[in-house]
Amino acid sequence: MNELDLVERIRRKAEPGARRRMLLGIGDDCAIYRPAAGEDLVFTTDFLIEDVHFRQRTHSAADAGHKALARGLSDIAAMGATPRFCLVSLAVDTDAADQWVDMFYDGLLALAAQHKTALAGGDLARSPGPITCDIVVCGSVPQGEALRRDGARAGDQIHVSGALGGSALGLEKPKGEAWKRHLRPEPRVKLGQALRGKATSCMDLSDGLSLDLHRLCAASNVSAELDGDLPVFQGASIPQALHGGEDYELLFTAPAAVKIPKIMAGVPITRIGVIRRGNPGRIKLDDFELLPLGYDHFSPSQKP
Amino acid sequence: MNELDLVERIRRKAEPGARRRMLLGIGDDCAIYRPAAGEDLVFTTDFLIEDVHFRQRTHSAADAGHKALARGLSDIAAMGATPRFCLVSLAVDTDAADQWVDMFYDGLLALAAQHKTALAGGDLARSPGPITCDIVVCGSVPQGEALRRDGARAGDQIHVSGALGGSALGLEKPKGEAWKRHLRPEPRVKLGQALRGKATSCMDLSDGLSLDLHRLCAASNVSAELDGDLPVFQGASIPQALHGGEDYELLFTAPAAVKIPKIMAGVPITRIGVIRRGNPGRIKLDDFELLPLGYDHFSPSQKP
Numbered sequence: 372m373n374e375l376d377l378v379e380r381i382r383r384k385a386e387p388g389a390r391r392r393m394l395l396g397i398g399d400d401c402a403i404y405r406p407a408a409g410e411d412l413v414f415t416t417d418f419l420i421e422d423v424h425f426r427q428r429t430h431s432a433a434d435a436g437h438k439a440l441a442r443g444l445s446d447i448a449a450m451g452a453t454p455r456f457c458l459v460s461l462a463v464d465t466d467a468a469d470q471w472v473d474m475f476y477d478g479l480l481a482l483a484a485q486h487k488t489a490l491a492g493g494d495l496a497r498s499p500g501p502i503t504c505d506i507v508v509c510g511s512v513p514q515g516e517a518l519r520r521d522g523a524r525a526g527d528q529i530h531v532s533g534a535l536g537g538s539a540l541g542l543e544k545p546k547g548e549a550w551k552r553h554l555r556p557e558p559r560v561k562l563g564q565a566l567r568g569k570a571t572s573c574m575d576l577s578d579g580l581s582l583d584l585h586r587l588c589a590a591s592n593v594s595a596e597l598d599g600d601l602p603v604f605q606g607a608s609i610p611q612a613l614h615g616g617e618d619y620e621l622l623f624t625a626p627a628a629v630k631i632p633k634i635m636a637g638v639p640i641t642r643i644g645v646i647r648r649g650n651p652g653r654i655k656l657d658d659f660e661l662l663p664l665g666y667d668h669f670s671p672s673q674k675p
Numbered sequence: 676m677n678e679l680d681l682v683e684r685i686r687r688k689a690e691p692g693a694r695r696r697m698l699l700g701i702g703d704d705c706a707i708y709r710p711a712a713g714e715d716l717v718f719t720t721d722f723l724i725e726d727v728h729f730r731q732r733t734h735s736a737a738d739a740g741h742k743a744l745a746r747g748l749s750d751i752a753a754m755g756a757t758p759r760f761c762l763v764s765l766a767v768d769t770d771a772a773d774q775w776v777d778m779f780y781d782g783l784l785a786l787a788a789q790h791k792t793a794l795a796g797g798d799l800a801r802s803p804g805p806i807t808c809d810i811v812v813c814g815s816v817p818q819g820e821a822l823r824r825d826g827a828r829a830g831d832q833i834h835v836s837g838a839l840g841g842s843a844l845g846l847e848k849p850k851g852e853a854w855k856r857h858l859r860p861e862p863r864v865k866l867g868q869a870l871r872g873k874a875t876s877c878m879d880l881s882d883g884l885s886l887d888l889h890r891l892c893a894a895s896n897v898s899a900e901l902d903g904d905l906p907v908f909q910g911a912s913i914p915q916a917l918h919g920g921e922d923y924e925l926l927f928t929a930p931a932a933v934k935i936p937k938i939m940a941g942v943p944i945t946r947i948g949v950i951r952r953g954n955p956g957r958i959k960l961d962d963f964e965l966l967p968l969g970y971d972h973f974s975p976s977q978k979p
Contacts, residue, residue, distance in 0.1 A: 394821075395823065398894065399823055399824050400719060400753040400878050400879060401750050401754045401814070402717065403717050403754075404715070404718065405715050405716075405818065406710035406714070406716060410710070411698065411707050411708070411710075412707070412710060412716075413706065413707050413708075414705055414708065414762060414795065414796060414811075414813075415705040415706075416797055416798050416809075417798050418764055418798045418802075418809075420766060420802045422803070423800060446705050447705065449704040449705070450704055450705045458720045458811060460720050460722055460809045462722055492718060492719070492720060493720055494809070496722045496727060497727070498722075498727060498804065498807065499726070499804060500804015500805050500807065501802060501803060501804050503766060503804065505722075505764045505809035507718075507720060507762060509718075510705070514709065517698075517705070519699065519703055521703070574703075574704050575704060590703070
């Protein structure tokens with residue numbers, strides 16, 4: 372199959388998801404989006420690489436497609452934004468079956484439909500290395516209302532959604548709910564939107580609580596004190612909950628005076644600590660310092 | 676060097692290029708862009724893959740960085756848009772020197788500065804395969820004025836900018852002006868903007884005139900008749916001018932009544948033929964049919 376045929380097939384699949392403000396989608400040099408008055412646009416880009424973020428042995432093509440978009444949608448959720456469209460670049464080996472590519476887009480488009488996200492364009496290439504997908508998701512948010520990670524202030528309460536460590540547990544023992552959590556993460560898009568006007572800072576937990584909270588504190592120039600009351604995923608260990616990546620829950624802070632319900636947008640919320648002045652980036656857990664041991668793609672000691 | 680350090684270094688490099696409407700750049704879950712009233716946004720995404728689009732033996736890291744962005748800017752030019760920002764995802768092997776990554780961004784940012792394009796974000800990953808970059812460029816254009824490839828009408832004159840086949844010649848004989856053309860393509864951004872309100876359709880020549888004109892005609896539901904008066908790059912062959920990719924010149928159509936100067940935005944313009952009714956996608960050259968033999972990344976017979 373040549374590129375034109377393949378692009379045409381993807382275009383036909385993508386069409387039902389086309390949205391009103393998407394003036395032009397797949398097939399030209401660029402896609403065209405017409406912004407609404409009073410909206411800010413947010414953009415995220417994430418790789419999904421074979422044997423780094425998924426394995427053909429354990430992940431179907433549809434799982435890979437789902438995960439590629441879920442990672443991007445989770446970043447959109449972290450900004451409190453509404454997803455609008457995505458661009459998907461996919462490099463596959465010459466011997467990859469067209470069927471794999473087809474199923475990849477099916478998995479991706481099923482999740483896109485759920486979140487009303489148009490597939491607006493992308494690139495296709497043959498490449499010898501591992502299957503490599505790069506996805507960009509664009510979301511929109513009312514002007515000035517995006518949630519950032521640099522807004523945490525001393526005295527703010529620290530909260531997380533859902534339970535932590537499930538994805539790490541699933542990776543260790545690929546079965547049951549934990550494996551499902553690893554295989555098909557659910558981006559907390561509705562929750563992110565519900566946090567606008569409440570949270571002072573927010574980010575998604577993609578690399579593990581210890582590393583991600585460290586980043587949030589460093590960006591906000593504050594430190595954190597955890598009180599040990601973590602929502603641990605059933606069966607997961609404390610280290611998995613503290614350092615395990617890919618939970619795609621939301622980590623956020625809110626002033627003590629702001630009431631945060633125990634359940635928001637259908638997801639349980641747990642208060643896990645408080646923001647303190649000084650020592651930017653440091654995290655205290657009981658009387659110990661919690662080191663940022665989460666997953667760092669560029670740390671040489673942590674080859675996947 | 677870990678990801679945080681590397682991202683911090685890239686962020687510092689990128690800062691001088693930050694633009695007014697870029698509310699938030701590298702370092703959060705998403706970048707934030709505030710659209711101006713009355714603008715449409717255009718988006719393109721392009722891979723740059725080692726041994727497909729560049730070789731370490733012949734391309735410095737800075738050359739690769741330049742080319743990654745040039746390919747995206749060329750798509751922005753083809754829409755008649757003004758580039759605003761880019762997102763750059765880069766996957767490199769664990770043994771790639773940090774210096775390579777540094778120089779890649781230097782080459783990319785030098786071109787970005789020339790075109791006032793902010794580096795707003797991206798992703799970094801370690802991956803075994805070839806060095807793989809995926810770039811997204813966003814441009815803006817007054818509402819409804821984007822140039823598309825589906826607007827060519829019977830009777831429109833067909834024009835190209837610059838000279839064709841230089842990049843293919845340079846690839847064959849890596850020296851002189853032709854090699855420079857291959858190594859450091861110049862996206863026709865100013866020309867694209869000058870064509871707004873004049874051209875009925877436009878695209879950039881990335882895969883060769885024969886294939887790209889075929890695509891333009893197919894999108895517009897018309898055919899083309901070339902009169903053989905091609906602007907051939909000095910020293911290049913006719914097949915190189917007809918089918919050689921990566922010239923990154925603009926191919927456009929305009930009604931016969933619209934005066935197209937011989938030089939626009941400093942670039943020579945040549946009329947090469949006329950658009951005809953019917954036979955969508957077909958191209959006549961003298962009395963022969965010109966087959967679309969340009970570069971197709973997904974055609975199995977054309978492994979790079």
